[in-house]
Amino acid sequence: MSPDTLPALSALSALPTAFLFLPGALLAAVLPARLRPPLLVGLPALAAWQVWTLPEGRLMPLALMGLELELMRVDRLSRIFALIFTLIAVLGNLYAWHLRDRVQQVAALVYAGAAIGAVFAGDLITLFLWWEGTAIASVFLIWARRTEGAFHTGMRYLVVQVLSGVLLLAGAALYWRETGSLDFTLMRLGSPATWLIFLAFGIKAAFPLLHNWLQDAYPAATVTGTVILSAFTTKLAIYALARGFAGTEILIWIGAVMTVFPVFFAEVENDMRRVLAYSLNNQLGFMVVGIGIGSEMALNGTAAHAFAHILYKALLFMSVGAVLYRTGTARATELGGLYRTMPLTAILAVIGAVSISGVPLFSGFVTKSMVLSAASDAHLWPVWGALVFASAAVLSHSGIKIPYFIFFAHDSGRRPAEAPRHMLLAMGLTAAMCIAIGLAPGLLYALLPYPVEYHPYSGYHVVGQMQLLLFGVVAFALAMRFGLHPGEKRGTLLDSDWLYRRAAPAVLGAAAALVRAIWGAGAAAVGALRAAAMGFIRARSGPEGRLAHVWPTGSMVEWLAIILGVMLVVVYLA
Amino acid sequence: MSENLPPLARLLGLVERHFLKALAAGAALALGAGFAIDMHAKAPLESFGGFYALAGFVSLSTVLIVARLLRALLGRQEDYYGRSAVNAEQYPADQLEVRDREP
Amino acid sequence: MQGANWEYLVGHANYWLFVTLMMTGLYIVVARGNFVKKIIGLNIFQSAVIMLYISMGKVEGGTAPIFPLDGEIDPAITYTNPLPHVLMLTAIVVGIATTSLALALIVRIREEYDTIEEQDIWEAEQEISARERRQYGEVFGEAGK
C-alpha cells in the first residue's frame, strides 16, 4: 500500500493502534445508541487491518522526561497477540450488538485499546500505563451489572489489578536503576526488580494462589462483558511473560500446578460461567508451561494456544451467555435439556467444547499438542504427565459438563427461545474460526513467532488423543450411570478468596479490637499522667480545664514548644 | 417427543439417544488402532498401545473422585459470603431478554 | 569559679529578661481563655523579641549613633549599632498592625458569638460541628467518627 494512493489510511498506520480505540471510545460516549454497535464492530476491524499491514520494527520512539519510550514495537510475537485481540474485539462487540449500555460499550473499546497498546509497548513505562488502563476499563464491565454483589466484586477485582500495576511500576523503577534501561525485553529473575515485575505479571496471569480474582470477577460481569473480559487481561499477561520471562524454569512448575488444580474446582462448581473461569485458569497453565520451557516450539505453542484459546473460550462464554440471556440463570442446577429449543446454540457450544478438549479437526488439538510435544522433547516427564492429565480433565468440565448439563441431561422443563440472531452470528463466526484452525493449522502456524515445522495430524497423535478423550468420556458415562459423578449442587466453593473475604476481615477485626483496647488503655494512662502534670499549673492560674481539651491555639503553641525543644536537643547533641 | 420441536433439535435428540452406542464403538476402534499403529513413543510409558486410553479413564475418574471430596471439604451455602454476594443474587432481569420459544 | 558564674548571670541579664518575658507571653497565649488576654500575651512575647534585638545592638561604651552635623566622624567615639533599632521600628509597626487586626477580629467574634471566652466559643463550635455531623455525617455511614 503506497502512501500516495491511500493517504488517509497511511496516516492511520502512523498512529499507535491503541490510539484508534481511545477517540473511538470518546465517539461512542456521544453517539446515539443506534450508531454505537456499528462503531464498536467497525473500529476493531479497522484496527485489525492496521495490525495486519504494519511493518515490523520499533515504529514510535518517544522521549519523555528523559525516558526513552517506545509506543509501537511490532514483531511477530506482538503482532499475533494484537491480531487476535482485534479479532475478538470485533466478535465480542458483534455478540453485544443488542447492547444499549453506553458505559459497557465505552469500557469495551477502551479495554481492547489498552490491551493492544500494552502488547505493542516496547518499554516498561508504556506497558505500565496500558496495563493499568486495562484494569480500570475492564472493571466497568463488572460494575455494569449494577448489583451490589457486582460492585463489591468489581472493587476486589480493581484492587488486585491495580496492585499488579503498582508492582509493575515499582519493578520498572528498580529495573531502571539497575540496568539504566526501560526496554521491555527478556529479563532474568534474580533481582528485586525482576521479581516485582514477575509478580505483577503473575497476578494478571492468575498464578496459583494469585488466581482468585479471575473466578471471582468473570461470573460477576455482564453477559457480554464476560466475553470481552475472558479475552484480554490474562492473555496480555501471557504475552508479557512470553516477552519478558521466556525460558524461566520456575514457570514450568507454576504452569503445571495451574493446569491441574482448577479442574477439581471446575468439576463441582455450579455456576457455569465460573466453571469456565476455572477452565480458563487451567488453559493458561498450558501456556505458562510453554513459556517456561522457552524453546522455539514451546513459545510457538504458547502463542498458538493463546490464539486458539481466546476463540473457543469466547465461544463457550458466548453460548453460556446466550443461555443466561434467555433464561436468566447460568446455574447447572437450574438448566438442562435446552437443546430442544436452542439447538443452534447447543451445536455451537459443542463446537467450543470439542475445541477446548482438543478433539482432532478442532483448534485446541493443533495448538495444545505443540506444548505437550515441547514438554516431551525437553524430557520433562512429570510436567508432561501433568499436562496429559489436565488434557483429559479439561474434557470433564469444559468438554462434557458445559454442553451436557446445560443442553442435554435431565430436562429442566425450560423452553427458552433460540439466542438472538446477532449472537448466533458472532458465535457462528467464532466457531468457524475454531474449525478453520483445526482443519488448516498452517494458516495459524504461519503467524507464529518462529518458523514452524510441526505436523499435528500424524496417526499416533490422532489415535492417542482420541483414546484419551473417548475413554475419558467412558469414565464419565460410567460415573453418571453408577451415581459416582459429583453431580449438580447449589452452593459456594471456598477458594483462596476465602482468605481475604472471610479470614482477613476476621483477623483484622480482632487485631483492631486489640489495638483499640491497648490504645484506649495507653491513652488513659498518658491522659492521667498529663492531667497530673498539668494539675499544678491549672490549680494556680488556669481557668477550669483550660489545657485539658484540644483547642487548636493552646495545643498548637504547645506543639511549637515541644518541637522547638526537640530541635534544640537534636541540634545541640549533634 | 410429543413436542413440536425444530428439525435440528430432533436430530440432536437422536444423537443423545444413540450416544452411548456410538461412544462404545468409537472407544473400541481407538483402542484397537492404538495397538495397531506405531505410537512413536517418547515418554517411558507411551509405547503401550492403550496408554492414552488408560490415562483418559484414570484421569477422569480421579477428577470425579477428588472433586467429590473437595465439595465435602470446601462446599458452603450460596449465601456464605452474604446475601448480596454475586453467587447468591439473581442476574438483573432488566438487562436480559428472557423469553420462551413460541409453540 | 563562683565569680565567673556570677558574671555570666549578670552579664547576660538582657537574655534572662528576654527568656522570662518570652515564656510569660507564650504561657499567657496558651493558658488564658480570654481572647484579649491572649493578645496581651502575644504582645508581651513580641516585646521580648524587641528587647532582645535592641540589647544586642548595644556596643559597650557606645553612644547614640547620631552623626555630627558636619559629617566629620571622630574615630575615637564608639557608636552603638543602630541597625537593630531600625529593624525594631519595623517590627513594632508589624506588632501594632497585628494587634489592631486581632482586636478587630475579637470585636466581630463578640458580635457573632456574644462572648470572647475560648471555652464558650469552643462549646458553641462543638455544637455546630455536632449538628453538621448529624446532618451530613451519615453519607458514609460511620465515616464521621
Added chain:
Amino acid sequence: MSGQVAGDALAGHAAGVVETATAAERALGLADHLPVLVVLVPFLAAPLVVLLGARRLAWPITFAAAFFSLAAALSLLSGVLGGDAISYHIGGWAPPLGIEYRIDAANAFVMVIVSAIAVAILPYARTSIAAEIPARQHVLFHALFLLALAGLLGVAATGDAFNLFVFLEISSLATYVLVAMGAYRDKRALTTAFNYLLMGTTGATFFVIGIGFLYMSTGTLNMADLAQLIAQQPGNRTIHAGFAFIIVGMGLKVAMYPLHLWLPGAYTYAPSAVSAFLAATATKVAVYVLLRFLFTVFGPQYTFEAAELTWVILPLALLAMFAASFIAIFQVNFKKMLAYSSIAQIGYMLLGIAMLSQTALTGAIVHLFNHAITKATLFMVIGAYVLRAGGAFYRDIEGIGRVMPWTSAAGVIGGLSLIGVPGTAGFVSKWLLVQGALEKGWWWMALLVVASSLLAVVYVWKGIETAYLRAPREDVDRREAPLTMLVPIWIMALSTIWFGLSAEWTVGAAGTAAEALMSGASQLLISGGAGH
C-alpha cells in the same frame, strides 16, 4: 563582640560596594528594576484600589497588577534559568547594610507560580466573591488580595532575612483578613482567622528570634553574607539555636505536621477564591523559605550532616503523609478533605527536602509547583460547587457530576493528579521523589510514597463516588458553573495535564533551582559577585 563581626563583614564587602555603585548608575531601564517592580506594583496597587474606592475599577487594577507581576516574574525566570543570579540593591544601598533582592532560579520559579496562580484565580474570584462576600467589601477584598500577593512575592524576591519577615507579615496579615471574610457564610471563619493570627504571629516571631540569633553571631542580615559567615563558625551554639527557631517558625507557616492545626479551618471557612489562592501559594512560599534557609543560608553540610536534622523532618514528613491522609479519608466536608490532603502533600515536599539529594529536592520543588496547580484546580472546583449547590459537604454535592459535568470533569483531573496518576502533573513529582528515594537506596521509602498515594486513591474515590455514582439532589441549582469560573478551572485542569505530559520545563527549572540551592553558600557568593 557582635559589632566586631559586623565590621569584618563590612570590610569584606568593600569591593562589592564600588562595583554595585557603578552598576546602579547605569541600570536605569525598566527591565533592570524588574526585581523590585514585581513586588512593588501589586504593593502600590493595593492602596490605589482603596483610594479610588470604586468597585468597578478594583478588579481591573488588581488583575493588571497581578498580570504585570506574572510577566515580570516570567522575564526574571528566563533571565536566571541559565543558573545566574540577579542582584538588585534597593535604593542603591549595597549589601550587607542595604537590602538586596536576589533573584535566582529557585525564587524566580516560586514567583512565577504565585503570580500565575493569582492571574488564573482572579477572573474566577470575580464571580465567586460576588456570591460569597457583600458588595461593599469587594474593594477591600481586592486590596487585601494584592497585599497578600505582594507579600508572597516579596518573601520570594528578597535576599534580606529581616525584610523577608516583614513581607511574610504583610502577606499573613492580609491573609488573616481574607480568611475572616468567610464569616459571611460561616461565622467560624472569624475564630479560625483569630487562631490563625495567634499561631501565625507566634511562628513569625519565632522566625524573628532565629534571625536575631543569627545577627548576633554574624552581624549581617543578608542571606548570602549569612551563608558565608555561618560556614566559618561551625559549632556556634547561638547559630544552632537560631536554626532551631527558624525551622520551627517556618514549619508552622508550612503547616508541617503537627504544626498544621491552623490550616484545615483556614482553608475550610475562607471564601472559595481565597482557599484556592492560599492553598496554591501561601504554604508553597513558606516551603521556599524553608528551602532557602536550609540550603542556602545554613548550607546542606551544616544542616544535615552536622545536625542530622533529616531525622527530625523526615519522620514528621512521613507522619504528615499518612496521618493527614487518614484524616482526609474520614472527612464529610469536601473542602476540609482537601485541606488535610494539602497537609499530606506538604509532607511529600518535606520528604523531598529531607532526603537531601539533587533528585529528591528537584522532586520537592516540582511538587511545589504541581501541587499548587492541582490544589488550585480542586479548590476552584469546590468553589463552583459551593456556588451552585450551596455547600461543600459531600451530602451537598451528591450526583453533581451529572448536573455540572464540566466542573466535575476538571475535578476528576485534579483528583487524578492528587493521586499521582501517570499523565498528570502529580505523577511527575512523585516519580522524582521515588527516584530520589531509590537513589539513596531507600526502597522502603519509595514503597511508603506509593502506599500513601493509595490513601489518596481512597479519598479521591470518595469524592468521585459522591459526585458521579449517587443520585443528584432535587433541591440544588441544576446548572453548570458560569464561564468566568469554568474557564479558569479548565485552564488549571489542562495545565495539570500539560505539565504531566511535558515535564521538561518544570523539571528543568526545578532542577536548576535545586542546583542553585544545593550548591551552597560559597558558590552562590561567587556567582552573585559576577551575576549583576
